[in-house]
Structures are given as structure tokens and as C-alpha cells.
Amino acid sequence: MPLIRSDLAKYWEIPDGTNCVQKAWLTGRVGAAVGLIGSIFHIILKETSPALKAVQVATASTVTMATVGAVFGLTTCFSAQIREKPEDPLNYFIGGCTSGMIFGARAHSFTTGTGACVGLGLLAAFTKISKKEGWKFAPPPQV
Template sequence: MGYSDAPDGEQCFQKMLICGKNAGLVGVIASTYDLLMVTKPQGYVPAIGCYIRGTIPLAAAGLTFATVSCMATNLRHKDDKFNYFLGGASAGGIIGVAKKSFRLGIPVAFLLGISAIIFKDSLDSKWELLPKIDHQMGTFDTIKNDYTRT
């Protein structure tokens, strides 16, 4: 199941799980980069702290986006881009609170709100934000291709 499989305002819990899982995965990747390339903590406890500081705020931002946009759709009884802006702005606010920076939270909230509007427009107009590119050779799933005639 994907995020846009159900109409907005329905199946809020599944949408929360999808957004939280994907944002948490991005948080794990960002934390691993931070751990290996930037902070380089010495020991297990500082390394775990690095993962917690990076993963939990991003997963919470994903959960917040899904929750606020779904609840705004249910409360306003409208399915428009403003609900997604509210969700994106509240997710940016979570990032600002996690970093304890008002100067970071406001711009991130605005940028995530605008990004959410663009995402909603892509869903409504049925255009792809990142189009899928099909490769014939040189991928990880080359076992699926039949090269007997080449």
C-alpha cells in the first residue's frame, strides 16, 4: 500500500505508518552518514545517541505530516492543498523543536509546507514528481532479464 492509494482523510493510521517508516529510514541513512563522516563518536553509547538524535525527529516529522494533513482533511471537510501545507509546516516545526532552533524551524516549516503543496499538486494532476526510469542492463535485478538472444 502506498500513501496515495486511499483518498485523503481515510485510513489515517496506515498513512501515518507509511510516512513514519519512510521518514525513519531517511533518518537512519542521515544518522549513518553523520556517524561515519561528520561526528565520528568514540564508543557505543555516543553512536547510539547519534542515531537517536537523527532518526527520532525525522520519524516524528513524518508521523506529524500524515496526522495533521489527514486530520485537517477530516476537520475542514475539504480536500485541497492547504491541508498538505499544514502537515508540511507542522513537520518542519518538529524539526525545529528537535534542533532547539527557532531560526531553523521557521524556514524548514515553510519549505516543507511548499514541498507538500507540490506533492499534493502532483497527486491531483497525475504527474510524477520523480519519474520511474527503466534500465535494461547494469542494475541489481539483471536476473529478471533474458539475455539469451544477445
């Protein structure tokens, strides 16, 4: 988890609309880590065997999530550049929606793509809004 936390912190340090390749690299790494963790749970809970099938599941999940992450990073960055509104949450909605379409394409389902587009778009936009406005979802730890 330190890798994910570290990459997310670096992502938020880079101003929106700048250094798109670095942002795509960071979000792709986070996506790959999430995909790998998810595939491990899938393999354990579904008792996937033989080993080759487990490797295929892990690879497919990891590559899909890395792609989703990289597409999100690139799309939000390019949207900020093209629209010339770097701090606009709409850039994040566009990035989340584009990323959601990858799930639809992978599932060969318009319904899945549409739902993921709206869901991830809203999640990303609200995440950007919460960062801009300093929302706190949990109190800081007591030391």
C-alpha cells in the same frame, strides 16, 4: 529502499482524510528509515566514537524523523477531515509546516522552525499538486 517505496505507495493508495492512523504509521516508518539512513552517513562521515555516542546519534535522528513523518501523516489527514476538502494541497502545506516546526522545537530555534515550516509545507503542497496533475519528472525506464 524497497521499504520506503512500498510504504509511500501504500500511503498514496489511501484516500486523503481517511484511515489517519494507518497514514501516520506509514509516514512514521518512512521518516524512521530516512532518519536511520541519514544517521549512518553522519556517523561514518563524522567518525563518531565511542560506540555509545554513535548509538545516541542514530537514535536521536531516527526518533526525530519518525516523529516528523508521523506528525505529517496525522496532520494532513486531520486537516482534510476538519476542512472537509480531502484533495486540497493546503492540507499538505499544513502537514509539512507542522512537521517543520518539530525541527525548530528540537533545535530550540524559531528561525529554524519557520524556515522548515515554509520549506516543508511548500514541498508537500507541490508534491500533492504534482500527484494530482500527473507531473513527470523523469521519463520511465527503457526496457
